[in-house]
Each structure stands twice: as C-alpha cells, then as structure tokens.
Amino acid sequence: MSPEVARLGHVALETPDLDASLEFFRDAAGLEITERTGDTVYLRAVDEWDHHSMSLTEAEEPGIDHVGWQTAEPEHVGEYAEQFETQGLDVTWVDDDAEPGQGEAIRFDVPEGHRFELYGEMEKPDPPAERDSKLKNRVYDPSGDNPIAPNRIDHLQIWDPDGLGCAEWLQENLGFQVQEFWDDADGERWGTFLSACEVKIDLAVVQSTTETDDPAVHHVAYDVTSANDLFAAHDVMNELGFPTDGIGQHAISRGEFCYTRDPVSGHRIEFNTGSYLTLDPHWEPVAWQEGDLKDRQWIGAIESTERVRY
Known part of the structure; x- marks a missing residue:
C-alpha cells in the first residue's frame, strides 16, 4: 500500500x-x-x-x-x-x-x-x-471563548510561479485530489484546488502574477460555524483596528469568507464557513473557465492579493 x-x-x-x-x-x-x-x-x-x-x-x-x-x-x-x-x-x-x-x-x-x-x-x-x-x-x-473563536484549520492558499506544475507534482507525489480548477480565457491555469481528504479544499495553488515571483502564501483559512461568525469577525477587527480584505462568498468551493490580516507580519487569516464534501472516490473536478462568471467571487470581493514569501 x-x-x-x-x-x-x-x-x-x-x-x-x-x-x-x-x-x-x-x-x-x-x-x-x-x-x-x-x-x-x-x-x-x-x-x-x-x-x-x-x-x-x-x-x-x-x-x-x-x-x-x-x-x-x-x-x-x-x-x-x-x-x-x-x-x-x-x-x-x-x-x-x-x-x-x-x-x-x-x-x-x-x-x-x-x-x-x-x-x-x-x-x-x-x-x-x-x-x-x-x-x-x-x-x-x-x-x-473569544467572540470569533474559529473551530479548526481549514485550508491554505499558496501562490507559485508555476502553479499548474506545482499542483501536478502534488497530485503525482502526495496523492492530492483535484476538486476544482479555474483556467483563464487563454487556457492557462490560474488556480487548482486540491484535497488530501474528503473536504472540498486542503490546498489552493494559484499562479503567481509573474514567473519570477517567489513562492508565497496568500492566507491560511480557519473554519467557523456560520455566516454570522464572519460578520462578528469583521466587527471585531473594525473595533480593534485590524485590516480586513473582503467579505462574501467564493464561486469556487461556495465557501463564505471574511479575510483579515496581522499588520505586523502581513499574514492573513480567512474565516471560512466551509462547503460541500466530496466523498465520491471517482470525483470529477469542477472545471471553470474565465467567462463562466463575471468574477471568481459569487458575492463580495477580495481586496488584497498581497502575500508573504517563504
């Protein structure tokens, strides 16, 4: 085995x-x-x-x-x-x-x-x-508990100068399963959304803006119970003066989100409500292409793509 x-x-x-x-x-x-x-x-x-x-x-x-x-x-x-x-x-x-x-x-x-x-x-x-x-x-x-108190770590989003190559390596060498992917209008891969288990995403691999970019992390996501928790998180960050980088719902994964960031280190947390399970062992990845939707976000927007390098 x-x-x-x-x-x-x-x-x-x-x-x-x-x-x-x-x-x-x-x-x-x-x-x-x-x-x-x-x-x-x-x-x-x-x-x-x-x-x-x-x-x-x-x-x-x-x-x-x-x-x-x-x-x-x-x-x-x-x-x-x-x-x-x-x-x-x-x-x-x-x-x-x-x-x-x-x-x-x-x-x-x-x-x-x-x-x-x-x-x-x-x-x-x-x-x-x-x-x-x-x-x-x-x-x-x-x-x-703190008013937010997330439940568990959910997923990670990394940016890579060869996003498709990185995703394929993870599939071939670590056995990750592709859940969804998004291709730009020219057919180039923008993002591959992978799982090591039955959750909808453990790891999102996104193509860096240029091929000379260093590998980086955009955010680490923690699970919360409901969309109400996202508004509570946004409220707390406003009260305490910490920056937020968008609230809404992704099209990919259907996960509802609120992004917030440590201003000292630049590390970003996404509070996320989670989404569907993929228990089917013969799951066919959901294929998106630019033009399917106006934006990759179903509701709201992500206001910052700044990320932290290794």
Whole structure:
C-alpha cells in the first residue's frame, strides 16, 4: 500500500514582533496558546485536539518556515522519505518532539520552493483546567471563548510561479485530489484546488502574477460555524483596528469568507464557513473557465492579493 497524506496539520509562520502578532492571532482572531518555547508560540483553534495548527516564531522578517501535513500512518513518513530521496530531493529529518508535541518528521521543498513537512503523530494536550469542557467530545468550554473563536484549520492558499506544475507534482507525489480548477480565457491555469481528504479544499495553488515571483502564501483559512461568525469577525477587527480584505462568498468551493490580516507580519487569516464534501472516490473536478462568471467571487470581493514569501 502506498503512503498517504491524511490532512493539513499546521502552518509555521514567522513575524518580526511576536507579542504584537499575538494581539492579532490570539486576542482578536481567537486562537488558543498551547505552549510557548523561546521565541515560538504554538496555537490551536477551540475545537482542535492536536497540540497546534499554527506556530508563530519571532524572526527578522515575516515569512513561512513550513507547512505541516499529517500522514495516514506514522510509518508513511519514512516511506515518503525513501521516495523523495530516490527522486533526488533534499530531505531533512526532524527528531521526535523537536517541534513540540510532534513526532518524527521530514521536511523538503516542493517545486518551486514551498517548504513542506510530513509527520505521523501529534500529541493532544488537555486545555487549562479553567477552559476544559465538561463534554468529553469537546476541547474548550465555549463560555470563555473569544467572540470569533474559529473551530479548526481549514485550508491554505499558496501562490507559485508555476502553479499548474506545482499542483501536478502534488497530485503525482502526495496523492492530492483535484476538486476544482479555474483556467483563464487563454487556457492557462490560474488556480487548482486540491484535497488530501474528503473536504472540498486542503490546498489552493494559484499562479503567481509573474514567473519570477517567489513562492508565497496568500492566507491560511480557519473554519467557523456560520455566516454570522464572519460578520462578528469583521466587527471585531473594525473595533480593534485590524485590516480586513473582503467579505462574501467564493464561486469556487461556495465557501463564505471574511479575510483579515496581522499588520505586523502581513499574514492573513480567512474565516471560512466551509462547503460541500466530496466523498465520491471517482470525483470529477469542477472545471471553470474565465467567462463562466463575471468574477471568481459569487458575492463580495477580495481586496488584497498581497502575500508573504517563504
């Protein structure tokens, strides 16, 4: 049986001012701190069991250290390492608990330079006693939640100077499934929307504006329960003075969204209501072409394409 990627696990972000960025990610966006080690803080959403779905590390410049994916079985990490080394990729092993809470892992660069990590296991720590839910199937007591308090990490959007080539590599080497794609009027691929499991998107791969652009991340998305939560998020950001970059509904995925951004690091969160499941093992990708709709957004607009480089 071939090794498999099970899901998007976490993103490791870098910021020039950790404490200032926490005012956004923790105090405004509602993520919970599980651990702080030196210049790195580990966070998760209120309905996540794993140790973290995001880390923030203080660095000289904003950046993305890596994107973490959990494999279906722990032994698949080594199987992927053998596969990539045979292909000539530079694979770096990460020791057990070198990244707190996480088992042994590998890191490698996906063409054209996105840094990915594969790991098989992650601890599931209890929340602080004062935040522990009485329900055994819930992590945090919601009565103390931030007004937004997203549920879980949902997906990531990356920009690549060879978006189609990157998406095809992910399909061939990590087994990702194409859910939807959008081609420009000239037939060139603008975006490919991929999944490692049955959710509608784990990873969106978008073609960079020019072929000389560095690989970058546009946003990391967190799931919320309803469209009302999107308006609550927009309201909180307005009250606290954090920038928002649009609210509405995508045509691709049908996901309802609100984009907001940490002004210190430039890292952007999309609050997203999620969308349909694709349980069909013989799913046929939804094909969009420029001209099918006036815009790729069904309602509203995205007001900024600024992104953070690796």
